[in-house]
Amino acid sequence: MAVYQAPLRDMRFTYRELLGSDKVTELPGCEEATPDLVDAVLEEAGKVCESVLFPLNRSGDEEGCTFENGVVRTPKGFKEAYETFREGGWVGMACDPDYGGQGLPNCVNTLVEEMICSANMSFGMYPGLSHGAYKAIKRFGTDEQKQTYLPKLTDGIWSGTMCLTEPHCGTDLGLIRTKAEPGAAEGEWKITGTKIFISAGEHDLTENIIHLVLARLPDAPPGIKGISLFVVPKFMPKEDGSVGARNGVACGSIEHKMGIKASATCVMNFDEATGWLVGEPHKGMRAMFTMMNAARLGVGVQGLGIMEASYQGAVDYARERTQGRALTGAKAPEQKADPIIVHPDVRRMLLTMKAYTEGGRMLAAWISQELDYAEKCQDPKRRQEAEDFVALMTPIVKGVLTDLGSEVANLGVQVYGGHGYIREWGMEQYVRDARIAQIYEGTNGIQALDLVGRKxxxxxxxxxxxxxxxxxxxxxxxxxxxxxxxxxxxxxxxxxxxxxxxxxxxxxxxxxxxxxxxxxxxxxxxxxxxxxxxxxxxxxxxxxxxxxxxxxxxxxxxxxxxxxxxxxxxxxxxxxxxxxxxxxxxxxxxxxxxx
Amino acid sequence: MAVYQAPLRDMRFTYRELLGSDKVTELPGCEEATPDLVDAVLEEAGKVCESVLFPLNRSGDEEGCTFENGVVRTPKGFKEAYETFREGGWVGMACDPDYGGQGLPNCVNTLVEEMICSANMSFGMYPGLSHGAYKAIKRFGTDEQKQTYLPKLTDGIWSGTMCLTEPHCGTDLGLIRTKAEPGAAEGEWKITGTKIFISAGEHDLTENIIHLVLARLPDAPPGIKGISLFVVPKFMPKEDGSVGARNGVACGSIEHKMGIKASATCVMNFDEATGWLVGEPHKGMRAMFTMMNAARLGVGVQGLGIMEASYQGAVDYARERTQGRALTGAKAPEQKADPIIVHPDVRRMLLTMKAYTEGGRMLAAWISQELDYAEKCQDPKRRQEAEDFVALMTPIVKGVLTDLGSEVANLGVQVYGGHGYIREWGMEQYVRDARIAQIYEGTNGIQALDLVGRKxxxxxxxxxxxxxxxxxxxxxxxxxxxxxxxxxxxxxxxxxxxxxxxxxxxxxxxxxxxxxxxxxxxxxxxxxxxxxxxxxxxxxxxxxxxxxxxxxxxxxxxxxxxxxxxxxxxxxxxxxxxxxxxxxxxxxxxxxxxx
Known part of the structure; x- marks a missing residue:
């Protein structure tokens, strides 16, 4: 049966012994990330992931999300789990303390995200998408937008989405048709169009949902240079921080997918929905890339999280399941058969899983640490170096760790033999969940083109x-x-x-x-x-x-x-x-x- | 959207131009497999697969089998499709004309099986398992057993199973606990025990189900040398060929699986069920290996069938979907984007799929042709050579073609991008269906051990x-x-x-x-x-x-x-x-x- 314990020992090895990440305290804003605090955060995150998120992983997959009359319901237990998660301050863990966040460095956040993805990748999509919206508004939004949205997104009482894809365009966003027309008031726009594959586009976990939407202004040049970014809330925010009238955006349906079934993937219809420009007109792709780079690292970490979970499940089974004898003679003569971990071919699979998982963790943690330097280092030379490095390595982390995520999850099934194919054992879910990570946020083929073509x-x-x-x-x-x-x-x-x-x-x-x-x-x-x-x-x-x-x-x-x-x-x-x-x-x- | 057309041109290339398989007419019993007949059979099989089986593939996956009060129902349409299939003589296509079969050579049968697996792998499990039971009884059964069961299995009005696995043993069949005790009449045995993962163990397609069961006689030596094979019908056969009283075998539940959801995978409980020995006491493994060798080739062909279907779906989409421009300049300037087949990375995926699929077909067809010589050649030297060759290559066909089946199916999803992950497009089903073929009939690790250890x-x-x-x-x-x-x-x-x-x-x-x-x-x-x-x-x-x-x-x-x-x-x-x-x-x- 699938099992999960946060791999705290190996995380400490990677964070502290290998990368010396404790030195991030030298960065402004990271002073509090002392070894004691980091250990405490990881330990606490481990507990939440093991005891709150992991128990809902199988049931969430079986039940999935449901859609009825425009309303999306997450599986049983998700609402309560989200509340626990939110109240623990985990949504805003890496957010700016100015907006109520914990201000933890990326290099810590990545390890926590790994745990979340191991325990319940579908669940992780909800706070994960909020983080993308947070980043875009924080970097490109007006002060008013920041004050309106960032504290709510940090707290987790509101969530966010990224609305890019349309039925006829995914990779090629230059083809976007969703349009923005002048609205009733100065600075307001009416957004109309259909977006598909919108993760967390509609759900019952938060009081409001903040959509970051790519659309074309009336005077937009054709193609990729005519795309602007808008913020479009599900409910209009009121001055006092509560929510007002419903906006003209609604969920048309949810997708039936191979995996991450507890994550609502929505068709979102915008019908003259009120929105506000985020950043400059026609510069939406630039803002979107900011979100996407962070998201790509996050998707790589999804691959890593699945690897760890699948590895743990496989080791557990290989130690328990007895079948056949070691080729060199019985290892457990008191039993009718030896545990299958004695067999070289099983060890080959387990060591492949282990080597990729721990190697993937080292890689993801390294890039995350450099991301902290890219964002916060005061020395311009060091900062530039870190920026360059992160730009180079982000497609590799996304592409390679998600490919390995699928490979490792498939090995996990193979270790279980026939039981691996049965849903209740939990191993095949990892294969289905892992598979999307090779596709979204730019397919891995696109990551590879980004690497050779741009980087x-x-x-x-x-x-x-x-x-x-x-x-x-x-x-x-x-x-x-x-x-x-x-x-x-x-x-x-x-x-x-x-x-x-x-x-x-x-x-x-x-x-x-x-x-x-x-x-x-x-x-x-x-x-x-x-x-x-x-x-x-x-x-x-x-x-x-x-x-x-x-x-x-x-x-x-x-x-x-x-x-x-x-x-x-x-x-x-x-x-x-x-x-x-x-x-x-x-x-x-x-x-x-x-x- | 998934599409399927029987690849008749490439099959003719492999069968006729590459392998010269028309020469099998020189074998006794294969005289009728003339080029005209083979072409007609393949064409007709293609029509049945395209028009009867393929349209039920997606709906069968969505609906799955249901279990209620011991009764298993196959998805809507399966009963009618099975009747069409049965009436067309397809169940007994490769069976002996003495029992009502068509007596077609293995090298033709393999191509037809490939089509069935492309069109609807789950459906193919029902006649496929019958074939294993047929082979075991034909080779090891008494004349009476042959007369009782073979015409019915050939016709398809009855179906068969192979009952090997128990909860505590799969690979290591020496641990089997199901027991056979003397029955009421001479030659009758009472079989008691639980078998799991029994494909087609219970369903509503046939009037009777004939279980081939591994169990231990009272005087059985421990381990693998104490296992005997029994035939245990669901309903007792009557002299006139109709079915009589219900036997003491019942389905306890069906598994919820990653894929092949329209194939019923059953827990079968034998409670003093009446059975008859097939072959010699304690020599059940030998008989089982006969069934398994044929089954292993068949499972390799499942991998091949999925490859072909996934490849066709991917090519279709890559020609239709427009997105981005060719790196060397627009290829379809009249459209807003080029079809994605212009991109080298998409071509890399498609050609990988194509090369493995056609290569896999050549390999499977070659082994199948040799199997005909192994079974029927009058020249003892040539026959022995063919037997040796088939013994050597069977684990390779099973292991390698099913590994490639999964790899190719995953590429098919990747070509579709986000749509590949959505169930209705049909591509992710191939991934889920293909996955089991790497596991059952001996995991691929076991195939590899068979190759290096035995062959x-x-x-x-x-x-x-x-x-x-x-x-x-x-x-x-x-x-x-x-x-x-x-x-x-x-x-x-x-x-x-x-x-x-x-x-x-x-x-x-x-x-x-x-x-x-x-x-x-x-x-x-x-x-x-x-x-x-x-x-x-x-x-x-x-x-x-x-x-x-x-x-x-x-x-x-x-x-x-x-x-x-x-x-x-x-x-x-x-x-x-x-x-x-x-x-x-x-x-x-x-x-x-x-x-």
């Missing part, structure tokens, strides 16, 4: 250098370290491959953009695997210094898992490299009619 | 030589063929890798069976990829001879797809080889408590 070439490779230079220096440093000899050379080799692939794409892509497009997905994975490989070597370094202590077993397992990663998973890079270097010709020469 | 070493490598020798000769032959220079050397290299990996496992596995266990899954995939690579080169040979004809586009696409396979998919072998050669040490050294 690689930006400022003549400046973003790239934020990863390549430190990695290069690191490899130089460890090359002569006897303790790391199993890792240094293979890492160096993979890094050469990554550099060669990068050079190939940069060069060929210039004359033929299809070359970059053809390489993109394999390149993104190659990049992600090398980045995780680097982090695994750093983890080995930390572990080797702790092999004599009380927790020798924990650190020994880190080293074994790193070896497994290097022996069994990192070699994929060879296949990826070969695929990248084969170019675009074959796939482009295929006649459309011949598919 | 590699059998008769000092005799099975293996049935693949290695012809491949070796083929490579020698094409090495100097200028027409094939893009393929010959890469194929030769991959074959060397496969041979080296085989040698490594054979050698290391002797002293430490964990070495074979650790390598098994990666080895199985390596083997499957090389086998498909070989078939793709043969396909290129055929295609090159037809580039001047009317169907030049069809053959050109074959060559392009083969190139794609060699450039982008076959290179995985490098990573698999590295993983295999890394051995078992790391995964076995991990302490159980440290997972």
């Amino acid at each position: 690689l070439g930006a400022h003549t490779g400046r973003y790239l250098r934020r990863f390549f230079h430190p990695l290069s220096e690191y490899i130089d440093r460890i090359m002569d370290d006897d303790e790391l000899e199993d890792f240094a050379l293979p890492l160096a080799k993979q890094f050469v491959r990554l550099q060669q692939a990068t050079g190939y794409i940069a060069q060929k892509g210039l004359s033929n953009p299809n070359e970059a497009g053809a390489a993109a997905t394999d390149y993104m994975r190659l990049f992600g695997l090398v980045a995780m490989g680097y982090l695994w070597v750093r983890a080995v370094e930390v572990a080797k210094q702790n092999l004599d202590g009380d927790e020798a077993d924990f650190y020994k397992a880190k080293i074994t898992t790193a070896k497994f990663y290097f022996e069994r998973l990192l070699p994929q890079t060879g296949a990826l490299f070969a695929a990248i270097m084969s170019g675009s010709r074959t796939m482009m020469e295929m006649d459309e009619a011949a598919f | 590699l070493g059998a008769h000092t490598g005799r099975y293996l030589r049935r693949f290695f020798h012809p491949l070796s000769e083929y490579i020698d032959r094409i090495m100097d063929d200028d027409e094939l220079e893009d393929f010959a050397l890469p194929l030769a290299k991959q074959f060397v890798r496969l041979q080296q990996a085989t040698g490594y496992i054979a050698q290391k596995g002797l002293s430490n069976p964990n070495e074979a266990g650790a390598a098994a899954t990666d080895y199985m995939r390596l083997f499957g990829l090389v086998a498909m690579g070989y078939l793709w080169v043969r396909a290129v040979e055929v295609a090159k001879q037809n580039l001047d004809g009317d169907e030049a586009d069809f053959y050109k696409a074959k060559i392009t797809t083969a190139k794609f396979y060699f450039e982008r998919l076959l290179p995985q072998t490098g990573a698999l080889f590295a993983a295999i050669m890394s051995g078992s040490r790391t995964m076995m050294e991990m302490d159980e408590a440290a997972f």
Whole structure:
């Protein structure tokens, strides 16, 4: 049966021992994130996730959301759980204290988000979407908008959405048709159009829902440069903070989906709904990208959360289920069969899950820490470096961790055998829930195009250098370290491959953009695997210094898992490299009619 | 939206042009399988699958089976569809004409089964399971049992099951507890126990259900050598062929599963149910393996069927959906956006799907043709060779084609983006349906162990030589063929890798069976990829001879797809080889408590 315990020990390893994230207290606004506080927050979050959110994960999936007469009901228990969550201050955990938030750094928030996604990914969508709306208003809204919406979103008594997609356009937002016409009062607009796939577009958890909507002003130029961002509340906010009249926005239906069934995915109809411009006219895409970058990191963390939960369920079953004998002779002769964890093929699956999960955590935590520096560092040089790095790595975190999320969740099912396919055991739900993360906030193919098309070439490779230079220096440093000899050379080799692939794409892509497009997905994975490989070597370094202590077993397992990663998973890079270097010709020469 | 048209052109290519399967008419009992008849059968089967089974695939998934008071109801329309299917003679298509079957060769049957699985995998489970029961009784039953059951199973008016799994044992059938005690009459046994995961264990499609049940006789030795096979009908058969009293077997509940929801997966309770021994006492596993080998090939074909259906859906959408512009400039300037099939990353996904699907078809068809020789060839040498070959390749077809089934179905969802995640579009169902095929009839990990543990070493490598020798000769032959220079050397290299990996496992596995266990899954995939690579080169040979004809586009696409396979998919072998050669040490050294 699926089980979940917040992986606090490994989180501390990643946060403190590997990344030294306690140093974020040096950033203005993060002073209070002391080791004691961070530990207390993680522990408390773990309890809420284990005892409030996780118990609703299966029932929420079975029941799903219901839609009747424009009203969306979340599954039984969600309302109460949301209240507990909200009252605990978890919605505004990473929000500005000026608006009532806790002001915790991103690097802490990411770990808490991971726990939420492990425990109940559907539930996490509701506060998660609010956070996107919060960010957009905070950065681009007027003071009045900030005062009206941010305290409510921070508190969680109101929630938010991002309304981008329309029936005929998802990836290609330049095709948006939703329009904004002058409203009754100065600064008011009437928004009309249909948006689809709106997560948390309608539900019964909050008193109001604040939609951030992309639409076209009357004088909008065609395409992507004519899109503006509007805030459109479900109920009109009143001066006293209460809600007034219903606005002209309504849920038309909810989708029946493969997974995240407790998350309401809505068709939202805007019929002359009153809205206000957020940011400058026709600059909506810029504002939306702000929301999307944060959201993309968050989606990567969804993949991570599912990995952890699936891994825990699989280990639990592999220890309990007895079937067959170890190939080298009975391990539990007192029983009629050995637990299946004795079998190499089961261990192969579990170690694959473990290596990706812990590697994914290191990667997500690292980017989150740099995001804190990008947002708050006073040193402009350091801040710029962090911004560059986050820009480079965000599509990788989103794309690679969500691909791995699905792979790991599928391994979790496989460890369970037939029981993995049965809903009540909870393992197949992870597969269904994880699957969306590869699609939304830009499909992983789009993440890969963002990486090769926008990020690689930006400022003549400046973003790239934020990863390549430190990695290069690191490899130089460890090359002569006897303790790391199993890792240094293979890492160096993979890094050469990554550099060669990068050079190939940069060069060929210039004359033929299809070359970059053809390489993109394999390149993104190659990049992600090398980045995780680097982090695994750093983890080995930390572990080797702790092999004599009380927790020798924990650190020994880190080293074994790193070896497994290097022996069994990192070699994929060879296949990826070969695929990248084969170019675009074959796939482009295929006649459309011949598919 | 999901679409399905039987891929008759490609089936003819595989059956006739590539494998020359028309020659099976030389086998006794296959004389009637002339080209005209085979074409007519495939065409007719295509019509039934497209017009009768496919329209029930989505509705069957939504409605699922229901269980009430011991009665199982299949979804709306299934009863009528089954009647049409049965009346068309499709249930007994591959059965012996002596019992009313059509006696069609396996190599035709496999193609028809592929269509059924593409159109409605859940539906296919009902006749599919009957076929397993038919095979066991035909091979091991008494004359009386044959006369009683085979005509009914062939006709389809009765159906069959295989009752193996119990709550505490699946893979490890030695743990079976279901018992057989002497019954009221000579030769009758009373069967008592609980079986789970019984596909088609109870349903409303047939007048009787014939259970093939593994149980222990009173004097049974412990473990796997004490298991016998029994036939246990739901209703007692009467002399006149009608059904009599209800037997002591009842459905206790049905499972709620990830997919194949229209297939009833039952808990079956046997309470002193009357049964008769099939075959010798305590030799039930042998009989069961007969059923399982055929079933494993059939499950591999399920993976193939899902691949084809998912591929067709994805191509259809990629041609229709407009979004963005080709990276090299608009391809459809008259529209606001280009169809997404212009994008290299979409083509990468489609070609991956196509290469695996057509490669999988070639592989499954090849093994099926050899199965006909194994079963019917009069030349004992040729028959033995075919038997060896089928024994070797069956776990590969099952394991690799079902793994690819899931991979391809997931790509199909990804091509659809957000719509892929919505149930009504039908693409996510393929992911859910395909998933079980990696698990049942022996998980793919068990297939891999069967390959490395039983098949590699059998008769000092005799099975293996049935693949290695012809491949070796083929490579020698094409090495100097200028027409094939893009393929010959890469194929030769991959074959060397496969041979080296085989040698490594054979050698290391002797002293430490964990070495074979650790390598098994990666080895199985390596083997499957090389086998498909070989078939793709043969396909290129055929295609090159037809580039001047009317169907030049069809053959050109074959060559392009083969190139794609060699450039982008076959290179995985490098990573698999590295993983295999890394051995078992790391995964076995991990302490159980440290997972």
